[in-house]
Amino acid sequence: MFAMRLFRKGRSASVQAVAVLAALSLVCAPASFAERTRLKPGFNMYSPQQDVEIGKQVSAQAEKELQMLNDARVDRYLDRLGKRLASKATGEAYPYQFKAVNDMAINAFALPGGFMYVNRGTIEAAQTEGQLAGVMAHEISHVALRHGTNQASKAGLAQSGLGALGIFLGGGGAASTATLIGAGFLANSVLLKYSRDAERQADVLGTQILYDNGYDPRGMSQFFEIISAQSKSGRPPEFFSSHPNPDNRSARVNEEIEKLGGSPGNMRRDSAEFQQIKRYVSSLPKPAAKKPAGSTGGGASGSGSGSVPAPSSTFVAFQNRLVRLNHPDNWQRYGEADAVWFVPEGGAVKNAVAYGAHVSLFEPHDDRYGQITLETATDQLVQELRESNRNMRVAQQHERIRVGGYRGLSTVLSNDSPLGGRETDWLVTVLRPDGLVYFVFVAPDRDFDRYERAFEQVLDSVRFR
Ligand code: ZN
Numbered sequence: 001m002f003a004m005r006l007f008r009k010g011r012s013a014s015v016q017a018v019a020v021l022a023a024l025s026l027v028c029a030p031a032s033f034a035e036r037t038r039l040k041p042g043f044n045m046y047s048p049q050q051d052v053e054i055g056k057q058v059s060a061q062a063e064k065e066l067q068m069l070n071d072a073r074v075d076r077y078l079d080r081l082g083k084r085l086a087s088k089a090t091g092e093a094y095p096y097q098f099k100a101v102n103d104m105a106i107n108a109f110a111l112p113g114g115f116m117y118v119n120r121g122t123i124e125a126a127q128t129e130g131q132l133a134g135v136m137a138h139e140i141s142h143v144a145l146r147h148g149t150n151q152a153s154k155a156g157l158a159q160s161g162l163g164a165l166g167i168f169l170g171g172g173g174a175a176s177t178a179t180l181i182g183a184g185f186l187a188n189s190v191l192l193k194y195s196r197d198a199e200r201q202a203d204v205l206g207t208q209i210l211y212d213n214g215y216d217p218r219g220m221s222q223f224f225e226i227i228s229a230q231s232k233s234g235r236p237p238e239f240f241s242s243h244p245n246p247d248n249r250s251a252r253v254n255e256e257i258e259k260l261g262g263s264p265g266n267m268r269r270d271s272a273e274f275q276q277i278k279r280y281v282s283s284l285p286k287p288a289a290k291k292p293a294g295s296t297g298g299g300a301s302g303s304g305s306g307s308v309p310a311p312s313s314t315f316v317a318f319q320n321r322l323v324r325l326n327h328p329d330n331w332q333r334y335g336e337a338d339a340v341w342f343v344p345e346g347g348a349v350k351n352a353v354a355y356g357a358h359v360s361l362f363e364p365h366d367d368r369y370g371q372i373t374l375e376t377a378t379d380q381l382v383q384e385l386r387e388s389n390r391n392m393r394v395a396q397q398h399e400r401i402r403v404g405g406y407r408g409l410s411t412v413l414s415n416d417s418p419l420g421g422r423e424t425d426w427l428v429t430v431l432r433p434d435g436l437v438y439f440v441f442v443a444p445d446r447d448f449d450r451y452e453r454a455f456e457q458v459l460d461s462v463r464f465r
Helices: 012-025 048-065 072-086 120-125 129-144 147-154 162-167 173-181 196-212 218-232 249-259 272-283 374-388 445-460
Strands: 097-101 108-111 115-119 315-319 323-328 331-336 339-344 356-362 393-403 406-416 422-432 435-444
Touching: 048 108, 048 115, 048 147, 072 097, 072 129, 072 196, 072 272, 097 120, 108 129, 115 120, 115 129, 120 129, 120 218, 120 272, 129 147, 129 196, 129 218, 129 272, 147 196, 196 218, 196 249, 218 249, 323 339, 323 356, 323 445, 356 374, 374 393, 374 406, 374 422, 374 435, 393 422, 422 445, 435 445
Parallel strands: 097 115
Antiparallel strands: 108 115, 315 323, 331 339, 339 356, 356 435, 393 406, 406 422, 422 435
16 A cells, blocks of 8 residues: 555655654663663654544444444453453553454554454454454554554644545545555555554563563463464464564563563453353354455455456546646546546545555755755655555665656655556656645556556646746
């Protein structure tokens, strides 16, 4: 998916300051001997109240898109266990709530403000309550440490204010804001893409939460190891697509247990209630086949290309303050002002763009005397894109190209597609008085050929204003 839309004009001035702040805040306060590690939320441009508002809106959207289990008994159990764990979390007292999702994939996620979803696959895969509590304590820690809105802040989302985030859905207003930043919320949302540092922090705070609740925190690292081992023999659990598996997980958990005073030996590992719930969940009818967007890898192959129509040969004109161009008339426009997407029907999956073209403006970081080369500005843009698209790679470095009579650069990027597999993101940049005007042409690798000609025609039609 292409998180390009996150970049808005006018954010670059503070980018470096933000990066410094973020780096500082990731440093855990040094713990003196036998004292628990103290963790604090990092840089954040949202208030804790906004965490709750955003979480509430994205969760409403999530519940429409997910197959919820809707089983009062299971939800009650999760909610009770979760609230008990959350009562020992540090920081803001968020209104936590916990619900089960009717999905066999081993996954769980928590939105800002404490809206947590646990897949039935996680309940069925956990051997003990301690392991389930481990996953939940880890998720609670992401909420308490405000990692979601920290990521959003770092991505520059807050820069343009909440209101300006409605660009993608065009409707504006708070609802589309939340939809936007929750876009592709399972695998792709910036709210749920955690860094390895965030993972380590969530393990440490998770250890403390479990310990303070009387659970053996080793259940958490055990469970991550079990599912990681499973993944070596097949598809990686979805969990790791948003929670990168840090090294030495169990060692770090054990280290924290020592700081907390060591394992007292009578720590809780399991409960009869958990085993009953697990048996009960396993007995429920299996969910219908999963929607492709949340899945990883080749299984979804073809599901997009079949349903996304070929570009129409009839082109229509578009213009904004930056450019004039023509695009196939079966591509719909989204966005406004300087950031516009052109997307074929079915080309957006859970609001992440899998097929389409984008034109936008990037303000290069300040350079002395306002001098900056096209190459440097392009490198800065690519670097920023890669920061919000963890699996993005440069497939082909700059090549010179002419766009609307001006010198431009063509760069080919490769990224995860929201449809599974990889996508090609063809980036074209041109330096203009307002900043770096850039175009991105996106299609899954397997289907790029079918779209390439239309992409070239769009680019050939570009005139600068
Ligand atoms: Zn995590």
